[in-house]
Structures are given as structure tokens and as C-alpha cells.
Amino acid sequence: MINVGIIGATGYAGEQLVWILNNHSKVNIEFISSYNYSNERYSEIYNNYYSFFQQICIDTEEALNKLELIDVLFIALPHSKSFEITRKALQLGVKVIDLGADFRLNSEEEYETWYGAQHGYPEVLKDAVYGLTEVKREEIKKSSLIANPGCYPTASILGLAPLLKNSLIDDRSIIIDAKSGVSGAGRAATIGNIFSECNESIKAYSVGKHRHTPEIEQELGKVSGKDIILSFTPHLVPMNRGILATCYSRLKNKITKEDVLELYRNFYRNEYFIKIIDVLPETRWVKGSNLCHIGIEVDSRTDRVIVVSAIDNLIKGAAGQAVQNMNVMFGIEETKGLDFVAMFP
Amino acid sequence: MINVGIIGATGYAGEQLVWILNNHSKVNIEFISSYNYSNERYSEIYNNYYSFFQQICIDTEEALNKLELIDVLFIALPHSKSFEITRKALQLGVKVIDLGADFRLNSEEEYETWYGAQHGYPEVLKDAVYGLTEVKREEIKKSSLIANPGCYPTASILGLAPLLKNSLIDDRSIIIDAKSGVSGAGRAATIGNIFSECNESIKAYSVGKHRHTPEIEQELGKVSGKDIILSFTPHLVPMNRGILATCYSRLKNKITKEDVLELYRNFYRNEYFIKIIDVLPETRWVKGSNLCHIGIEVDSRTDRVIVVSAIDNLIKGAAGQAVQNMNVMFGIEETKGLDFVAMFP
Amino acid sequence: MINVGIIGATGYAGEQLVWILNNHSKVNIEFISSYNYSNERYSEIYNNYYSFFQQICIDTEEALNKLELIDVLFIALPHSKSFEITRKALQLGVKVIDLGADFRLNSEEEYETWYGAQHGYPEVLKDAVYGLTEVKREEIKKSSLIANPGCYPTASILGLAPLLKNSLIDDRSIIIDAKSGVSGAGRAATIGNIFSECNESIKAYSVGKHRHTPEIEQELGKVSGKDIILSFTPHLVPMNRGILATCYSRLKNKITKEDVLELYRNFYRNEYFIKIIDVLPETRWVKGSNLCHIGIEVDSRTDRVIVVSAIDNLIKGAAGQAVQNMNVMFGIEETKGLDFVAMFP
Amino acid sequence: MINVGIIGATGYAGEQLVWILNNHSKVNIEFISSYNYSNERYSEIYNNYYSFFQQICIDTEEALNKLELIDVLFIALPHSKSFEITRKALQLGVKVIDLGADFRLNSEEEYETWYGAQHGYPEVLKDAVYGLTEVKREEIKKSSLIANPGCYPTASILGLAPLLKNSLIDDRSIIIDAKSGVSGAGRAATIGNIFSECNESIKAYSVGKHRHTPEIEQELGKVSGKDIILSFTPHLVPMNRGILATCYSRLKNKITKEDVLELYRNFYRNEYFIKIIDVLPETRWVKGSNLCHIGIEVDSRTDRVIVVSAIDNLIKGAAGQAVQNMNVMFGIEETKGLDFVAMFP
Incomplete structure (x- = not known):
């Protein structure tokens, strides 16, 4: 069982992570956190989870205190919000899959040019792997920090x-x-x-x-x-x-x-x-x-x-690819939890 | 393994049957048939099945010739189209789950009043069970003909x-x-x-x-x-x-x-x-x-x-409930193949 | 020419008032005001007005200082916001058409029960006319305060x-x-x-x-x-x-x-x-x-x-009916500015 | 008053022509015709015209018999359907504004290449004017045949x-x-x-x-x-x-x-x-x-x-531009009947 935490679980990408991971046979969601909905029951924010998912959102600080319980942390936050969280996770040996933009650009300068913000954790950029699974699979296998693509x-x-x-x-x-x-x-x-x-x-x-x-x-x-x-x-x-x-x-x-x-x-x-x-x-x-x-x-x-x-x-473009990367990182079947046909109409 | 056939597989209810049954671990789809798309590849009608489902639609006559291969027949046709098909299936000992209206009303007269058409198989009406699973579960278990609710x-x-x-x-x-x-x-x-x-x-x-x-x-x-x-x-x-x-x-x-x-x-x-x-x-x-x-x-x-x-x-109101009834009829877990959280947004 | 002012011009009902009144051959829009967009050009908030309507939103205070310039004031605000504005307008002899809820209920108590707020101008309730034109036309003709229906x-x-x-x-x-x-x-x-x-x-x-x-x-x-x-x-x-x-x-x-x-x-x-x-x-x-x-x-x-x-x-249910009432109040053709066929598709 | 006929009045472009022309102060709609809805009341096909427009669709043959009553004919048909109609109209001195594709390409060969059909009236191509008003205004003024742009x-x-x-x-x-x-x-x-x-x-x-x-x-x-x-x-x-x-x-x-x-x-x-x-x-x-x-x-x-x-x-891309061209052809104000602000939302 892979123990995971999700920071930013109440945005749409975060919600898709919960949707996929809650149904993933090799995953245990240890915690979910939210800036705007901490202490609220997830199934009251997203009623589709009524009776299917009983967790309550914790806040970021609580989440950081629980990092030791997990193997991998998903972060689904706006840009510039992942630096410190990632630092703490990596220091504790927790793998990180960041769905935001903070580690996608290899160059600190490029980041600052396009995002108009200082990069808060540039020393790790050389190790971050751009998580487009089909293109970077071998690197992803060995990485502890995945910058999930836009x-x-x-x-x-x-x-x-x-x-x-x-x-x-x-x-x-x-x-x-x-x-x-x-x-x-x-x-x-x-x-x-x-x-x-x-x-x-x-x-x-x-x-x-x-x-x-x-x-x-x-x-x-x-x-x-x-x-x-x-x-x-x-x-x-x-x-x-x-x-x-x-x-x-x-x-x-x-x-x-x-x-x-x-x-x-x-x-x-x-x-x-x-x-x-x-x-x-x-x-x-x-x-x-x-x-x-x-x-x-x-x-x-x-x-x-x-x-x-x-x-x-929200799936291949965000949460699905993030889980695909997790599967690759942990050596389990790449399609696990992701093997569904599109729903039409 | 339950061998199933689907008549009317290219309407929306039929398509949902394929979507659910193709992913159902206890089911083998033996054939799918269509009036308008016979001899066409299903995945070319519904591109979401590309590489996931390789069958070609057969026509009704072919389908009737394959009844002996299956345990249960799903029919998803407009009203008044299920009488003869159902008769043939039941005679061969094949269970029928009709998603149309032909066996829902217990009274032949009511059928003719509301549908403006003669009922073509009234002798079976007393045995047909209205397949609202939560209300009729015990009868469904013993039935060979389910009239799936509107x-x-x-x-x-x-x-x-x-x-x-x-x-x-x-x-x-x-x-x-x-x-x-x-x-x-x-x-x-x-x-x-x-x-x-x-x-x-x-x-x-x-x-x-x-x-x-x-x-x-x-x-x-x-x-x-x-x-x-x-x-x-x-x-x-x-x-x-x-x-x-x-x-x-x-x-x-x-x-x-x-x-x-x-x-x-x-x-x-x-x-x-x-x-x-x-x-x-x-x-x-x-x-x-x-x-x-x-x-x-x-x-x-x-x-x-x-x-x-x-x-x-299309799910609880049609194909999902039909599969739920099949699960009940065949004594397998009622939620099998149906245990998914709503997709939002 | 009827000189009008619009308070709350940047909500959807207000926008429809501008749409209708700007094209009304007997009307001059003297000012528009907005709480959230004061000092902004209307055509930059709603780009459909680019080159068609050049006014800039003023704030409420400025609007109140211009009451003497107008014959009728349209108010399109959330409930409980119209009391003071209406008082000032009526005192200056300016007719008021309020698209909000403040004068629709004849009883002060009913208002307080349903809206959970104190009524700020109850003495005028007996004179306010519920502006459902087809039902109240004769009263509307003589009224200075129209409570436009929901x-x-x-x-x-x-x-x-x-x-x-x-x-x-x-x-x-x-x-x-x-x-x-x-x-x-x-x-x-x-x-x-x-x-x-x-x-x-x-x-x-x-x-x-x-x-x-x-x-x-x-x-x-x-x-x-x-x-x-x-x-x-x-x-x-x-x-x-x-x-x-x-x-x-x-x-x-x-x-x-x-x-x-x-x-x-x-x-x-x-x-x-x-x-x-x-x-x-x-x-x-x-x-x-x-x-x-x-x-x-x-x-x-x-x-x-x-x-x-x-x-x-937004039209018969808000701004259109408000203009219909204005037409009645000022004795001009009731359909003036409102005589358009629905746009389909 | 400009007397107009509309052939193909029940498609969407045709419907927009009716919408605009019925409200155009210089136009009288003499007839409307339809292939699929002849003898049907227009306001029963498009209910928005209930009580606003009382005409009944005639068929094409009837329409051709009424060409002498009109000054200009609007044709809103699929490609290759306008050749004969246009020929008859022009021979009778009726101006034609064709919203279809039949006279847009100057070259008969190009037409046949792209449309896979023979051109039925090539001798008039040199006189047809591509009716993008802003680009061709002077030619439009003098033309009897406008190929309204796609x-x-x-x-x-x-x-x-x-x-x-x-x-x-x-x-x-x-x-x-x-x-x-x-x-x-x-x-x-x-x-x-x-x-x-x-x-x-x-x-x-x-x-x-x-x-x-x-x-x-x-x-x-x-x-x-x-x-x-x-x-x-x-x-x-x-x-x-x-x-x-x-x-x-x-x-x-x-x-x-x-x-x-x-x-x-x-x-x-x-x-x-x-x-x-x-x-x-x-x-x-x-x-x-x-x-x-x-x-x-x-x-x-x-x-x-x-x-x-x-x-x-449907407006600048079809019916509106057609009416703009009509205005230009008949020397009336170019914006007549077309001077409306976009409806939002």
C-alpha cells in the first residue's frame, strides 16, 4: 500500500486526485488538506463523495506534521506555493508530485521571467523531472520530485x-x-x-x-x-x-x-x-x-x-498523469487506477 | 462468467451497457447488434472505445442465431420492438432484461392505451418483473424476464x-x-x-x-x-x-x-x-x-x-440498473461493475 | 425626452436596462452608477457597448447629487439597499422604479419575516405599486414608486x-x-x-x-x-x-x-x-x-x-418590465423600446 | 419600400433574414419559401414569430411565379441549388443576394474542384460581386448579383x-x-x-x-x-x-x-x-x-x-451582411435594420 497525502485537495485537480486515488487498489489516502475548506468534510464540499469518502480537510500546517506517515505527497496549488512544502517533504524522504508550475522549468531565471516571482527552491530544479510519463518514464522511475506537466x-x-x-x-x-x-x-x-x-x-x-x-x-x-x-x-x-x-x-x-x-x-x-x-x-x-x-x-x-x-x-492533463507518474515511481502497473474508457455522452 | 448479448447496442442506453459490461469482471459480451449500424465497428461509431472494444455490430437476425451462446440478453430498443426477440430468447432459456417499455405495464390494455400499439406477447406479462431493484429484489432473483424501469x-x-x-x-x-x-x-x-x-x-x-x-x-x-x-x-x-x-x-x-x-x-x-x-x-x-x-x-x-x-x-435510469438486475439474477455481488463515484465536474 | 438615471447599472438587470434604454427613442440616460465599478467606462465592463455607449459609472453619492437632473430613477440593487435612495428621489419629486425587493411586499412585517432585515422606509409602502403592468396598469399610471416584480x-x-x-x-x-x-x-x-x-x-x-x-x-x-x-x-x-x-x-x-x-x-x-x-x-x-x-x-x-x-x-422578468412601467407612467406608447421578436437560435 | 422574397426561409440563415427584414422599416417581405415546410405557417415552425409574422411558406415553384412582385430575392440554400433560381430572377430584372456558395468563386473550375459539382450558371460569374460590404462597397452599389460571403x-x-x-x-x-x-x-x-x-x-x-x-x-x-x-x-x-x-x-x-x-x-x-x-x-x-x-x-x-x-x-456572417448589402444596393442607409448592440448575457 502506498500512503499518500494531498495538499490542495479541494481545487479541481485535487478533486480528481481524490476521485482516482480513492478508487486505486494500491493506495491509502492518509490525509487531504485545503486552504479554504480546512476542518470541512470533503463529502460536504463535493457531494458526489457522500458515503464514499469520509475524510475531513486538514490545514497545511497539520498536513506538514503528517508527512512522516506518507510515501508520496501530491501538491495541487497555485504557482509559488509549493516551494516550502516540497522542501519539507523531500527532507523527510517523502516523494513529491507537484501538479503546479513550480518545478517545471529547469531554469530559475525562466521561472522568474514568466511567473513574475522569485523561485523559492532553485537548488532542487536539477533533480526535478518533468512528469510527461511517455517521454520521461525512465527518469521518473528514479526521481523523488516530479513536476507534473501543465x-x-x-x-x-x-x-x-x-x-x-x-x-x-x-x-x-x-x-x-x-x-x-x-x-x-x-x-x-x-x-x-x-x-x-x-x-x-x-x-x-x-x-x-x-x-x-x-x-x-x-x-x-x-x-x-x-x-x-x-x-x-x-x-x-x-x-x-x-x-x-x-x-x-x-x-x-x-x-x-x-x-x-x-x-x-x-x-x-x-x-x-x-x-x-x-x-x-x-x-x-x-x-x-x-x-x-x-x-x-x-x-x-x-x-x-x-x-x-x-x-x-483534469485527468491526463493533471491528476491522471500524476497518478500515472506515481505508479511508475513505485514500480506498480502503470495503468493501475487509470484504466477507464471515456464516458460518453 | 456470464455471457451476454446486447440488442440495440448503438443507442445511448445500449452504449452505456457496453461501457459498464465491458468493464465488468464477471461478464463476457458475446455479441452486440444494431439496426442502423450493422457490420460497423463499434469503436468507429463511438470513438471512446478505440482499442478498448473491438467488436463489430451484427444485425438482429444474426443476433437471434446466437442466442444459444448467451445466458442473458439485454434489449435496448424503442417500444413494440421487443416482443418477438423476447419470445425467442425465453424459449431458448435465455434470460431477458428489456430496457424498453414492452413488459413494464402488467396490463395488456394499459399498454395499448398508452402506447397506441397492440401488445405482441401478453402471455408473459404475469411473469415479467418490474426491475426497480431496491423494490423488487426478491422477485428479480427468481425471474427470467426483467422489465427495466423507465x-x-x-x-x-x-x-x-x-x-x-x-x-x-x-x-x-x-x-x-x-x-x-x-x-x-x-x-x-x-x-x-x-x-x-x-x-x-x-x-x-x-x-x-x-x-x-x-x-x-x-x-x-x-x-x-x-x-x-x-x-x-x-x-x-x-x-x-x-x-x-x-x-x-x-x-x-x-x-x-x-x-x-x-x-x-x-x-x-x-x-x-x-x-x-x-x-x-x-x-x-x-x-x-x-x-x-x-x-x-x-x-x-x-x-x-x-x-x-x-x-x-443513462445509468441508474437505464443501463446501470439493468446490470444491477443482472447481478441480482445471477447471484453475484449487486454492486459488481457499478461501484463508481460520480465524475465531477 | 425622459431623463433617467440608473443605480446598479453593472449587474445583469442594470445592464439590460442600459441595453433597452440606450436604444429607446424617448429616453436620455443621464447617469449610470455602480458600487463595484465606479469610475470605470461601461463599455470596458461590457464590451458589447464599445463605441455605442460612452458613459462612465459614477458612484452612488454622485448619483444622488444628480437626482435633480432626472425624471425617473431605476434602482437595480440587492434587497435593503433601496430605502434611502428612494427616499431622496421621492423627496425631490423624482419617480422611482425599483427592480429590487424593497417595496414589493405591502406589509412591513412580511418584509422583515422573509428578508430577515428591518424595513427602512415603511411609510411609503402604501403608495408603492407592484409593477406587473398587465395587472396594475391604471395604478402605475398614477404612481411615483413602482416596485418592479421579481x-x-x-x-x-x-x-x-x-x-x-x-x-x-x-x-x-x-x-x-x-x-x-x-x-x-x-x-x-x-x-x-x-x-x-x-x-x-x-x-x-x-x-x-x-x-x-x-x-x-x-x-x-x-x-x-x-x-x-x-x-x-x-x-x-x-x-x-x-x-x-x-x-x-x-x-x-x-x-x-x-x-x-x-x-x-x-x-x-x-x-x-x-x-x-x-x-x-x-x-x-x-x-x-x-x-x-x-x-x-x-x-x-x-x-x-x-x-x-x-x-x-432579464427582460419581462426585470428590465423590460421596468421600462414598460416607465412608458406607462410617462404616458408614452407602452411598447416603445420593447417591441422586439425573440432572437433564435 | 423594397419588396423582397426569401427562398430557403426556414434554415437558420433564412430565419435570421426574416428576423431582420420583418423589422426593417424600408422592407416589405412579399413571400417566403421553403423546401421542407411549404404550406406551413412560419410562426408554427419558429414560435418566436407568434403574432409577429403571419406568413405561410410557399414552395419554390410558387416563389418563382412571384418574382415579378419583388425588387430583390434572397436565396439561402445549400450549394448548387441557386443556379436556376438566380437565372430566372436576373432575367426578370430582380436583383439577387445569394447567401449560398454558388457565385462566390470567380472561377468555374475552382467551384467544381472544391464543391465536386458542375457549375450551372458560369456565364454570370464575371458579374457576381463578392458581398463583403466593407471591401466591395462600390461594386455592390452597381451589382445585380451578390454572392454573400461565407x-x-x-x-x-x-x-x-x-x-x-x-x-x-x-x-x-x-x-x-x-x-x-x-x-x-x-x-x-x-x-x-x-x-x-x-x-x-x-x-x-x-x-x-x-x-x-x-x-x-x-x-x-x-x-x-x-x-x-x-x-x-x-x-x-x-x-x-x-x-x-x-x-x-x-x-x-x-x-x-x-x-x-x-x-x-x-x-x-x-x-x-x-x-x-x-x-x-x-x-x-x-x-x-x-x-x-x-x-x-x-x-x-x-x-x-x-x-x-x-x-x-448568422448575422454579420450571413443574414445581417446580406441585408447590409441590400441597403447598399438600394441606396438606403447602410445600417438600416442592423443597428443593434449585442445581447449579453
Whole structure:
């Protein structure tokens, strides 16, 4: 049994962690903590847990006092909140899977540039592993600190890695136009998150400056062996869950769609959660699953390849991938607790 | 291993059967059939099954030729389509769970009145068991033909049965105002089902004449020991899944909310899937689960008790309850394959 | 030209006032005020006004200093906020149309019971007119203080008034089951209003204790000449706009649907905004209009009449009716500025 | 008074024509026709017209017999259906505004390539004017045949024209990633259009081969004076109305966002319906209006300019622009009947 603690259990990513881990046959949830709901019963915050999960949220301080009871700590907090918690956990030999942004960028300076905040624990950055399981599995096995990828980067990197690994595209030509459901904005009581403000509308936001950009560039850079600079544009779509990333790039040489598909199938041939499909992905077919669907078109008129990838932002894009990483870290079956088909409709 | 066949596997109820049964550790899906998609690969109709379920839809005739291979047949067809199929299955000793309406009403005349069609297999009506598991468990155990309840009746009867069983309410005072997501209208390509026609609107329909009315009256009549005549009004709500039934009735005598809650908790004390909650139900807390949440208010100003019940129309209101009945019929754990917490958000 | 001021212009009801009044050929908007957005440009809060409406929100104090410039003041604030503002306006001879709840109940005690707050200006209650235009037109013409009806009461009273006026129903048998879009909850940044918390769900709330109940009972009581006590249950539906009220009551005597329809058509024969339709209403057909659609079913099995009424909660249920009342008060054409067909889809 | 006829009045674009023209003070709707609903009362198909519009749909043959009664014919039919109707109208001296695709492409061959159908009236292509009003106003004034632009091309061309006119961008670098509400798919009873199939999902479709592509390339080619080949990808978003086009291209030289904004403001300085806004557009702010909102970002990291444009697909993207063109053709005020602020929420 793996004993786990969850800090930030009442946000949407935290809630998905509880959903998955509470049903995971090798896991015991030792504690859950919350900043806004400490001392409240979890099943009264999220009524779907009524009679299924009896724990009460503790506060962060209590959580830190219980670190000795656990093997791994999941942290699902806004950026800049994980530094001290991670330090304490690691010092006690507790593994950490951070769903936030604090350890994703290898460079302290990059962090400070994009997040506008000082990095509070830079000495550990060299040991942190970017937890995109399919790309970093071997490193994850040996790591004590996983920086779980952002939701957009998960869809984007999985979609583009095979092209860059095989040097098929002009590395200055990449444009990622991504679309997310509103749960991606978190469980924050803001005017912008109100139903009537999001429903019946779509918008782009943070154009040219979204904080997931450097994360995508960093990891695709490693895959390609070159510096990657790309355009990333997120959009907000009136649905609860799902990310669709439409990824454009210029082909260096002529290649058919079939050959690109073959290359993708080969690249991901051992990956349970990545499905290269013959048609174009739709987020409904991955909703509620840890899967990533990838579809391809080659447009010979423009010499572009268009890769479309779809994930559930809260599962493969957050909690599911975090558990996948935990499974890898602890040497248990990678699909344990995550082997569910998308729920449709 | 229970070998099952599914006729009508490509409608929404059929799809949920596949979703649940494909993941059920004691079940082997022997065949799936479809009127509109025979010879098509299921995972190309519903892409969420890509690589998870490889079967191809057969047509009804082929399905009937395979009845000897199975232990139980699930039928998910429009009304009046199950008579002959059921006859053949029962003759071969195959148990039948019909998710349609053909065997729900005990009276051939009632069927013909409400459905405007002749009943094609009336001789079996006395043996058919109305499959509301919590109410008919003992009969279900011994039955070969289950008439799986309608989605609205499931929510309505579960909500009102304790009041009638305990003679707390005036039996002429019952009004059920029910609201359903659009998946309840089935996977039918009609103008009325188009996104833009359903979205951003709510309507009542079939007021005073919905075909689920006699089914509710029949079963509540059995619970109460008296003829029940009630008002039932369904509404269409712009969401995929969920039914909320708001049930009004007049109390015969003063009673507190706490006492009614206590009585409900007692009535359902051994029921895993029925949760009497302290607050009012919302469909999001049962979406994707086989649960029924029930909440209560007593309004002393009007001497009315208002019971609100919530289910997922496709699971507890259709496929989930069908599998629950199968579990009961075959003597396996009732929650097998159905033990999941609602997925939120 | 009627010079108007709007206090509370940045809530949804206030925004609809701006939308209507800015396009009203007999109106000049002299000022708009806001608690949360004072000194902000309106078109930066609501971008649809970009280049169409150039005003900047002032604060309440400034607004009060400008009362002398206007003929009528619209107030769209939460309850208990209108007392002092109304006092000042009336003292200066400025007419007031209050879209909030402060002057709707004739009795100070009722107000304090239902709102849990002291009434701050009870001496004016006898002069305030409940602004349901179709019912109170003659009084509105002569009034200086209009208490604009709540959204639910507008749909409910319009739906039930003809039955009660004609003594057709048992006045203890009334149940109103109402459903509203999320804009009815206001532009408040709360967890409950977040898109992902409202979308894909429906719930009942404030069962037996919603504050619109006494307002409905008071006004239907006047129509019927008897005290009315009824059940009113509001529900939250995942759509932006619209209210559907499904109103149940027991008929005293047999009557056909056609006769009830005839009676309704006669009752509202001179009313431009009330449409008695042959089919059942759907909110989409009134969305964006000042109309109320009413449909009827008589259920002879249960001796009940079911009246379904549909409005746009922000227009006929708030700002549209307020402008309709203004038109009546100032002796201009009642439909001025309000004569638009619903926008579909 | 302009006498108009509408062929194809019961699709969504046709319905919007009725909505706008019925309220247009200079227009008399002489007839409406429908293939699927001939002899049916319009207000029974679209209940929002109850008591506001009393006409009955005629069939196409009847419509053609009434051409002499009208000044202009609006045609809102699927492609390849307008050839003969247009021929008859033009021969009788009736002006034609075709909302379909039949006269948008200047080249018969291009039409046959992209639409897979023979062009039935090629001799008139040289006279047909592509009715993007802001770009072709002078030609529209003198034309008898307007090919009203597609919804996606309207947003795309308006967004990109100023960049190309000023030779600011690499003309091989253009990528348009567009997102549309479901009404764009038309009022067709298909499985793909069902609420539960569209809701809670987003998808790309027709990647690299959507029929609006040549239309965009043709018109941007004229603006730039060079052949344009670009990538255009449409997406389906779960909302009723709205198109957002996110347009990427590579800047030839360094330029600031402020300079690009200034250039856009200058380009559209006399255009009532085009608004260059300081923030990024959202479709909610143009919903229900004939406006196009355009926002700009310059990303110096990638040397790209990203233009985002938003329209209501049924108004500026279809019926509104058609009426705008009619106004221009008949020399009346261009904004007549179209001067409304977006309805929010």
C-alpha cells in the first residue's frame, strides 16, 4: 500500500486526485488538506463523495506534521506555493508530485521571467523531472520530485514530439492553437468564471504570453535537440472538461499522411494511453479518461502537417498523469487506477 | 462468467451497457447488434472505445442465431420492438432484461392505451418483473424476464415509495415535476434534438400524457396498496445527462423534516445505491454513477412534503440498473461493475 | 425626452436596462452608477457597448447629487439597499422604479419575516405599486414608486391570474415549479455561480422558503380576493436566460382545455406582450423579448390544470418590465423600446 | 419600400433574414419559401414569430411565379441549388443576394474542384460581386448579383485584409484557426448535430479541405495583389452562435502592436460595423449584432502578428451582411435594420 497525502485537495485537480486515488487498489489516502475548506468534510464540499469518502480537510500546517506517515505527497496549488512544502517533504524522504508550475522549468531565471516571482527552491530544479510519463518514464522511475506537466503542454508536447524527434518540420514554424474547457480556469470565484460570462462564447487569452509556453518550448527543445520558439494560443470554450490542441507546422520534405501516421504509431507503439486514430480527435471521446487521442492531416497545398490532440484536462492533463507518474515511481502497473474508457455522452 | 448479448447496442442506453459490461469482471459480451449500424465497428461509431472494444455490430437476425451462446440478453430498443426477440430468447432459456417499455405495464390494455400499439406477447406479462431493484429484489432473483424501469419512473418511485409505504400522504395529491438531460431523448436525428434547438432553452412536454405515467402509478399503487393517480410532467433541460424529480404531495398529519429523513434512511438502510442526503440533490453529484440521491423538505405553511431525487438517466435510469438486475439474477455481488463515484465536474 | 438615471447599472438587470434604454427613442440616460465599478467606462465592463455607449459609472453619492437632473430613477440593487435612495428621489419629486425587493411586499412585517432585515422606509409602502403592468396598469399610471416584480413572480402571476380571477381552481392546491437560467443568480463571483458548477446539472433550491413566495401569494391573493398560500420551488438550469414556470392546480369543476384557453385569451386580449399559444411554451421562443408565452393543459385524469409560462428573466422578468412601467407612467406608447421578436437560435 | 422574397426561409440563415427584414422599416417581405415546410405557417415552425409574422411558406415553384412582385430575392440554400433560381430572377430584372456558395468563386473550375459539382450558371460569374460590404462597397452599389460571403471568410478576410493590403506579412505564413457555434452546421437533422453529440466537446473538421478556403484565398489575393495560399481549420464549439477566427502570420519587419492597431483603425475608420478593440474579442460581445470585433497581438518572440476577429455567424456572417448589402444596393442607409448592440448575457 502506498500512503499518500494531498495538499490542495479541494481545487479541481485535487478533486480528481481524490476521485482516482480513492478508487486505486494500491493506495491509502492518509490525509487531504485545503486552504479554504480546512476542518470541512470533503463529502460536504463535493457531494458526489457522500458515503464514499469520509475524510475531513486538514490545514497545511497539520498536513506538514503528517508527512512522516506518507510515501508520496501530491501538491495541487497555485504557482509559488509549493516551494516550502516540497522542501519539507523531500527532507523527510517523502516523494513529491507537484501538479503546479513550480518545478517545471529547469531554469530559475525562466521561472522568474514568466511567473513574475522569485523561485523559492532553485537548488532542487536539477533533480526535478518533468512528469510527461511517455517521454520521461525512465527518469521518473528514479526521481523523488516530479513536476507534473501543465494541461496544455501535455496535449501539445504529445502531439508534436514525434515530428520533432524525427526532424520532419521546420522548428520555427510551430503554432499551437489550443482550446480548453472552463475547469481549466480552476475553482476560483471570479466574475470571469461565472456561468453566464463563459457560456455561449469563446475567446483567446494570454496570446503570446501564456505561462505554459516556456514549458512546451523547453520540453520540445529537448526532444528535438534544438532550441524551440513557438506560438501558443489558449482559448476558453464553454464546456466543463477537455483540451484540444491544433498544432501547425511546416514540413521540411514531402511526406504522406499515412507515413506520418505510421511514424506516430511507431513512436507511441508501447504507450497504453496514447491512441493514434484515423479520424480527427474530439474531446468527448477522451472525457473522463487518462487517454490522449492524436489525429493527423497533411496539407500538401501548404506543405503543412496539422496534428490534433485531445485530452481530458483534469485527468491526463493533471491528476491522471500524476497518478500515472506515481505508479511508475513505485514500480506498480502503470495503468493501475487509470484504466477507464471515456464516458460518453 | 456470464455471457451476454446486447440488442440495440448503438443507442445511448445500449452504449452505456457496453461501457459498464465491458468493464465488468464477471461478464463476457458475446455479441452486440444494431439496426442502423450493422457490420460497423463499434469503436468507429463511438470513438471512446478505440482499442478498448473491438467488436463489430451484427444485425438482429444474426443476433437471434446466437442466442444459444448467451445466458442473458439485454434489449435496448424503442417500444413494440421487443416482443418477438423476447419470445425467442425465453424459449431458448435465455434470460431477458428489456430496457424498453414492452413488459413494464402488467396490463395488456394499459399498454395499448398508452402506447397506441397492440401488445405482441401478453402471455408473459404475469411473469415479467418490474426491475426497480431496491423494490423488487426478491422477485428479480427468481425471474427470467426483467422489465427495466423507465428513467423518470426510477427517480420518481424511489423518491415517493417511502411516503406511500408509510401512508404519510394524501394519495390524490401527488405531483411529479421531472427534468431530464437531452440524452433521454435518445440518439435520434430529429430537428428537435439538434444542439441549437435544445441549448439555451427549457420546455415541458407530453404534459398529462407521458408514457411513463402509468408505470409510476402502477408501481406506487403496489407500494401503497391503493390505486394511485398522479400528475407527471417531464421537462427537457440543456445538459447531456441527469434527471431531477421534484415530487410534491400533501401530508396527512404534521411531521418534521427530520422524522421524514429518518423514515427514508430506515426504508433504504440496506441499499447501497440510494443515498438520503441532508441537502437538496443536484444531478452533477450522481452523474456517471448508479446512485440515486434523495433530499427532503417539509413545508409546514402548505402541509406539503417535497421530495427531490436525482439520478443519472443513462445509468441508474437505464443501463446501470439493468446490470444491477443482472447481478441480482445471477447471484453475484449487486454492486459488481457499478461501484463508481460520480465524475465531477 | 425622459431623463433617467440608473443605480446598479453593472449587474445583469442594470445592464439590460442600459441595453433597452440606450436604444429607446424617448429616453436620455443621464447617469449610470455602480458600487463595484465606479469610475470605470461601461463599455470596458461590457464590451458589447464599445463605441455605442460612452458613459462612465459614477458612484452612488454622485448619483444622488444628480437626482435633480432626472425624471425617473431605476434602482437595480440587492434587497435593503433601496430605502434611502428612494427616499431622496421621492423627496425631490423624482419617480422611482425599483427592480429590487424593497417595496414589493405591502406589509412591513412580511418584509422583515422573509428578508430577515428591518424595513427602512415603511411609510411609503402604501403608495408603492407592484409593477406587473398587465395587472396594475391604471395604478402605475398614477404612481411615483413602482416596485418592479421579481422574475419568478412575473411568470407565475401572469400564468395563474386568469384561473384565480375566474375562481376556477381550489386555492389551496397551487404548486409552482419554476426553472431559471443562471443569469437569475446575478453577476456575483461565487463558487456556486462558476461555469463548471452550474453546467451539466440541475437543482432545486430554497424549497419552501424562497423570497419570491410572499410576493406571488400577495398578488394572487388580490386577484382572487382570498388569501392564497401556495408552494413555490425554484430550480437552476444550465442556460443563460429564461424562466419557465410550470403551475399546477386542481380544477373546481370540469372544463376543457379549449375553454381555459379561450378564457385566457379573453383575459389578456388587449395585452401586447402576453401570448396565449396553442402549444407548450419554451424559453427559447421568448429569449431576448419582453413577451410572456403561456400554454395550457387540462388533465382530466387528475382534474388538474397545468399552466406553463415562459419569459426572459432579464427582460419581462426585470428590465423590460421596468421600462414598460416607465412608458406607462410617462404616458408614452407602452411598447416603445420593447417591441422586439425573440432572437433564435 | 423594397419588396423582397426569401427562398430557403426556414434554415437558420433564412430565419435570421426574416428576423431582420420583418423589422426593417424600408422592407416589405412579399413571400417566403421553403423546401421542407411549404404550406406551413412560419410562426408554427419558429414560435418566436407568434403574432409577429403571419406568413405561410410557399414552395419554390410558387416563389418563382412571384418574382415579378419583388425588387430583390434572397436565396439561402445549400450549394448548387441557386443556379436556376438566380437565372430566372436576373432575367426578370430582380436583383439577387445569394447567401449560398454558388457565385462566390470567380472561377468555374475552382467551384467544381472544391464543391465536386458542375457549375450551372458560369456565364454570370464575371458579374457576381463578392458581398463583403466593407471591401466591395462600390461594386455592390452597381451589382445585380451578390454572392454573400461565407461565415468563416467574413471573419477571416476582415481580420487579415489590413495586413495584406499593407504588405506587412509573409503571404505564405498565414494560418487561420477558426471556431464556430453549432448553428453554423445548419438546421439539419443529423446524428452529428444532436445536442448530446456536440455538447461538452470540441473538434476540428475538414482540416485542409474546407470549402471556405478558396473563398478566403481568392479575396485576400485580390486585397494583396498576389496569390495567397493559406491554412484554414474550422472547429465546432458547443454554443449556438458566434465565430472566432484566430489568424496567425509572420511579420516581414518589426512593428509594434500599437502601430498595427493604428493601421487597422485607419483601414476601417469609416466602417460602422468593424470595431478595432484594445482587448481580445469574445464572441459574446458581438452575439446578436452585425458587428465584427477585431483585436491584435504582436508576438516579438516569434515575429508573428496574431489577429483575432469575432462575429455572429448568422448575422454579420450571413443574414445581417446580406441585408447590409441590400441597403447598399438600394441606396438606403447602410445600417438600416442592423443597428443593434449585442445581447449579453
